Amino acid sequence: MxxxxxxxxxxxxxxxxxxxxxxxxxxxxxxxxxxxxxxxxxxxxxxxxxxSTRLVASPWQIAQTAASLIADGTLTSNLGVSLLRAGAGFGIAAVVGVTLALFSGLSRVGEDLVDAPLQIMRTLPALALVPLFILWFGIGETPKVLLVALGATFPIYLNLHKGVRSIDPKLLEMTRTLGLSRLDTIRNVILPGALPDLLIGIRYAVGVSWLMLVVAEQVNAESGIGHMMMDAEDFLRTDIIMVGLLVYGVLGLLSDQIVRFLEAKLLVWRPLARGAAR
Amino acid sequence: MSAALKRAQSELATAAVHAGSHEDGNVAVIVEGLTRRFGDGPAVLDRLDLAIAPGEFVALLGHSGSGKSTLLRTLAGIDPVVEGAVSRPREVSVVFQEHRLLPWKRVWENVVLGQEGKDGRDRAAAILEEVGLAHRIDAWPLTLSGGEAQRAALARALVREPGFLLLDEPFAALDALTRLKMQGLVGELWKRRRCAVLLVTHDVDEALLLADRAVVLERGRIRVDMPVALGRPRKHVDPVFEDMRETLLKSLGVSI
Known part of the structure; x- marks a missing residue:
């Protein structure tokens, strides 16, 4: 039974x-x-x-336009320019953000010197600085790259700083009983412990980079995806504008996937990350 | 060799260690007049004196707030000596209640953390074998069970060959069966290595099972300092064990 x-x-x-x-x-x-x-x-x-297809291009029209824009090289050259701006800006943000966060996270003096001004500045909407940046740096590449850099620095700084500061004090106490030097503690405990937060910061920063790029390229530019879209506006070419939107979307998606991949690779020690990598 | 003979020999060995240490003043740990207070509050440690012989296993009992943790942290070098004097061996290791392994380092890397030399993995392998964790040498700490993690923490403490081992309620967070196994393991490791041990615990049985001496702390002073003159391995059914248990519990304010 x-x-x-x-x-x-x-x-x-x-x-x-x-x-x-x-x-x-x-x-x-x-x-x-x-x-x-x-x-x-x-x-x-x-x-x-x-x-009306004058207001909204049809998907088929958009596909055709995309194909022709790729064929005559317009899309690729503008995309190259945009990628370069976003990449350069993000690179500067990464270096500056990480340096400042480590300086203020690892030392009292650093915290006093760096954290207060950065916390004040982060409340300013970075996009409000566009007019000032154009006055200061003209309409060349500099203001665009710097705008991206400015926007992307904050998420990297804030998250890494928080990561360094929120290391489990019990682990730090343990390393003291093991007699680890300050340098060894930073290398073995603080940096790897703050890595998850840094990666979160990078993910936000990548998103902000695209946002800043869109604005920078639409306000004043001679090239780039944003410029291509503004140009199309003058000729009522909604299909080209849609292609630009599509490209931005794909770029955002791809960069997010890259950071996710990095997380899975670098944080293998987390049971969750291992599950995601499989 | 019969078990009884073995036990007699080990007892003799223990006695010799004690005699030797007390005669020539060879002491592993000396605490003299240690006083500690936080702010204007009452003294957490109040002119405390304590000596531990090399190879001696001392269990430290007491209620929460009796000063156990402060004493342990001072002996571990985490808290400073403000008033009084402490002398201890150069190599001191601590096992905490939580394993405190670095989650981003594999088990063997955790074991030899801060140790120099290229043979780290081999040394870790040897010590992990000793604590029965050789099969998890490459595991990530977050995948270990509570007992396994505590074994790894024990391996990390022992790889430094400490002259003095501090155990801060190391089994408190484990389930009952795992705790029994771990107590057996610690007893065996101590028998093999003969380092001085201070075990902070709430568990009277654990203290009587493992220690040569049980010390009860109350308001920063030693209230009871009782030698546990029992053969090993120890049995709960031993009437002497039962008596000592009662004495210790009474001194902790528990009457049965």
């Missing part, structure tokens, strides 16, 4: 398991279903004349 029960139960379970797997496959597919449906509705609305 009991054996029958067990076998029945196990069969029931295996069926349930396979059913669940099938459901999960469907679920994965389901995630793409609604975006695809939206695009289809959009296309239909444009084709039937329900929505």
């Amino acid at each position: 009991s054996e029958t029960l067990i076998s029945l139960a196990s069969r029931g379970r295996s069926q349930g398991a396979s059913g669940r797997i099938a459901l999960r496959e469907l679920g994965r597919f389901r995630r793409y279903l609604s975006p695809l449906l939206l695009v289809a509705v959009w296309q239909a609305a444009c084709a039937s004349g329900f929505v």
Whole structure:
């Protein structure tokens, strides 16, 4: 009697398991279903004349425009310029943010000198500095790169500073009983312990970088994706504007994926990260 | 060799260590007139005197707030000696209630943290073998069970070959069965290495199971200092064990 029960139960379970797997496959597919449906509705609305293509280009039109922009090199050259600006700005932010955070996180003097002004400055919306930056640095590359750098510095600084400051004091106490030098403690405990926070800061910083870039390129630029979009506005080319939006979206998505990948690689010691890497 | 003979020999060995240490004044740890207070409050440690012989296992009991932790932290060198004097061996290791392993370093890297030399992995392997954790040498600390993590912490303490080992309620957070195993392990390691040990605990049974001497702290002073003259391994059913247990519990304000 009991054996029958067990076998029945196990069969029931295996069926349930396979059913669940099938459901999960469907679920994965389901995630793409609604975006695809939206695009289809959009296309239909444009084709039937329900929505004016002068105001909103159809998906098919956008795809064609993207292809031609790639073919004549407009998109690639503008994308190159934009990437360079964002990359340079982010690079400066990373160096400055990490340096300041370590200086203020690891020493009292540093905290007093650096933290207060940075905490005050971070409440300023960085985008409000655009007019000032144009007055100071003109309309060349400098104000654009610096605007990106300024915006991206804060998330890196704030998160890394918090990471350094919130290291478990019990671990620091332990390293003292082991007789570790200050340098060894920084290398073995503080830096690796603050790494998760630094990576969070970098993720925010990447997002901010794109945002700053969009504004910098739309206000005053001769090249770049933002400039391409502003140019298109003058000729009512919603299709080109849409291509620009698409590119920004893809860039944001890709950079986020890169940081996620870094997290999985660098934080293998976290059970969670290992699960995500698999 | 019969078990009884073995026990007699080990007792003799213990006695010899004691005699030797007391005769020629060879003492591992000396605390003299140690006083500590925080702010204007009452003294947490009040002119405390304590001596521990090399190879002696002392259990320190007391209520929360009796000064146990402060004494341990002072002996570990975490808290400063403000008033009084403390002399201790150069190599002192601590095992805390929490394992305090660095989650971003593998078990063996944690064990030899701060140790110099290129043979770190081999040294860690040897000591992990001794504490029964050789199979987790490359594991990440967050994947260890409570007992395994505490074994790793013990290995990290022992790899430095301490003359004085401080154990701060190291088994308090473990489940009952794991705790029994760990107590057995500590007893065995101590028998092999013969370093002076100060075990801070709330558990009277644990103290009587492991220690040569049980010290009860109350308001920063030693209230009871009782030698545990029992053979090893010790049995709860031993009437002497039962008597001592009662004495210690009474001194802690628990009557049964």
